[in-house]
Amino acid sequence: MRLNDLAVVVSNVKPVVITYTRFSTSIQKEGLSEYRQDELTQRYVIDFCETHGVPLNDIISLKDRGVSAYRGKNMTQGSLSELINLFKGGELPKVYNEKGEINTFFFIESLDRLTRSDLHTANKLFLDLVEYCNIVVVAENEQKIYSLNSLKSDMGMLDLFSALLTLSRSHNESRMKEMRHRENWSKKRQEVIDYFDLTEDQRGGLNYPLNPTKTCPWWLKPKPDNRGFEFIEENRKAMKFFLERMLDGYGLTSSIRRLNDAITKGEFKVEFSKKQDTKKGFQTHTFYQVLTDDSNESLIGNLIFHKDYYPTEKDVQQGLYDRKKLGKKVRIPVYTAKGFYPALLTEIEFLMLRKMMGERKQSNTKPNKRVANIAQGILKCPKCGYSYVVNDDKRSGRHANLVCSYSRSGKCDAYTYRVEFFEHNLLSYCRNINIGRVLGYQVDDSAVMEELTRLRHDQYQINLLKSQVQVEIEQLVNNISNITIPSLLEKVQHDYSKKELRIQMYEDQMKAIESDILAINMRHKNSIDTNDSIYELIDVVSEKRDVEKREKLNIELKKIIKSMNLINKKDADNPFGRNLLKVDFFDGYSRFIPVDRKLENEELFDILPVIETETVKDSIDYTTTIILPIDYLEGLESKKYPPVEKMAQFYQENPAKYLKIKRQIEQSDQIFV
Structure with missing residues (x-):
């Protein structure tokens, strides 16, 4: 059906009018995307409402700001997903005119506002939606009305083919943008990896690599030339204040409260986002990932690159992943650029902080108010275990x-x-x-020295084992280029992955020993304190x-x-x-x-x-x-x-x-x- 036929399709029964606007990024929000869609859609909607006696206040206006349609995000969250759920749940019933035709009209600028997903997903969404309403596309080169009646008519196949062609083209455009973005990202990432693979001496005279992204922790900002990051001084002081509270033994919630109090008193001039301003300061989620996520080491200045991987049945059988991860995307660390960011903590302080967070998580202590009872979290009822x-x-x-x-x-x-x-x-x-x-803090020096000697001996042994595995990895890498038999190549690649895991295990053991050595030295030194x-x-x-x-x-x-x-x-x-x-x-x-x-x-x-x-x-x-x-x-x-x-x-x-x-x-x- 053509758009200029719209005036005659409705009888005296007032139709339901819905408008939908969507854009993907905050950049589009600052631009003209929303204005363009609204202006174009409303040009037709207002005429339609005047013709059929629909008060403008009765228009259902839906907007999904900053919601991408390429991965189907707008189908699981936002206004469109809520509308479809209302349709399917019967809360927004089908409306018919006197001819028994659907009398709900869904106005959009273009079909790509609806979805940019793959053709199978897009087709399902399109057919689900047309079951409940007439889709009115108002863009100059796309003007068309898709209805259940038109799709069932003799020319319905052409209408459906036209819609699928448009949806397929939209998906391919987004896919090409993603591929170009990935290619650009991969190039920038490789430049960082190549630079950080060099020793300090080898880096002399070389330009620091361009930042692969401007996104960074809130206490940092990109340098003016976009090569590296530097502290935002007031934010650095605030984050340091927070970390010191955590290392002193305060819980996460308690440390955040103290930081917010200090900011309110003017000790730090941190600029809050609008959301933080509304919530009156920092919230738990701002810090939780930084403190607990193994893939985030920004506190010690490390940037970890990842690759996307989808676990297979074989991975599950080998015990590499839980079955619930089967077919779902996981992020695998592939490279750590050490010293990429300015560091706030030493590695040992970072390890101790992670250990403290783990212990608090296991003990389920979540203080949310000031402590009046000095035994809070320690004194338990012997009968029921409650505090x-x-x-x-x-x-x-x-x-x-x-x-x-x-x-x-x-x-x-x-x-x-x-x-x-x-x-x-x-x-x-x-x-x-x-x-x-x-x-047991106050022990004689000989006992301390004996324990330190044992730990350093263990450290030396692990270093030897790690060096041996590194030599084996180098030999595997040299041999891979000469292997042409697929089954043998697969076996070698599997061996390589296992050895990489062993290297990681040795490095974790080394960090644990370093943490123990620091703890012994601190315990011995601070017994009087x-x-x-x-x-x-x-x-x-x-x-x-x-x-x-x-x-x-x-x-x-x-x-x-x-x-x-x-x-x-x-x-x-x-x-x-x-x-x-x-x-x-x-x-x-x-x-x-x-x-x-x-x-x-x-x-x-x-x-x-x-x-x-x-x-x-x-x-x-x-x-x-x-x-x-x-x-x-x-x-x-x-x-x-x-x-x-x-x-x-x-x-x-x-x-x-x-x-x-x-x-x-x-x-x-x-x-x-």
């Missing part, structure tokens, strides 16, 4: 209690405990023992309710305490008849702190530690059973051991020595009382 929360009863004569969060809905019958006793005794306990000694930082925070928190310091203390406690739970005095397996806090430090031992009243000094240490796998029944009360080593008198004189009243505290700091003495007593035939 304890502080229930602060403001009524006269009442006090704040620790309550199982699950019990508040009546689904757990856990006991409640006085916050005052819990906090005072826990903080007093930590304040009066040597945390560095508890965690560990005590001082916790002691200082405990002193501040004990004197006043400073939310900022309480949150910091919570972070520091998570570094030394693996978990805590409360043991009630009524529990059958509690032989001491008092409320106890079981604290599992990262040294593999459990300590028990009474929390039935406020305690001072020696009273805090009376319930002696056990191995983490043991229970409170295996512990001993030092006030009723004083245990001393056989060489105690000599050790007291040489100051190896403290006075008797301080030995319980000594055992808390040196549980391995205490348990050794306990075993000796249990196995001894002679016990001196």
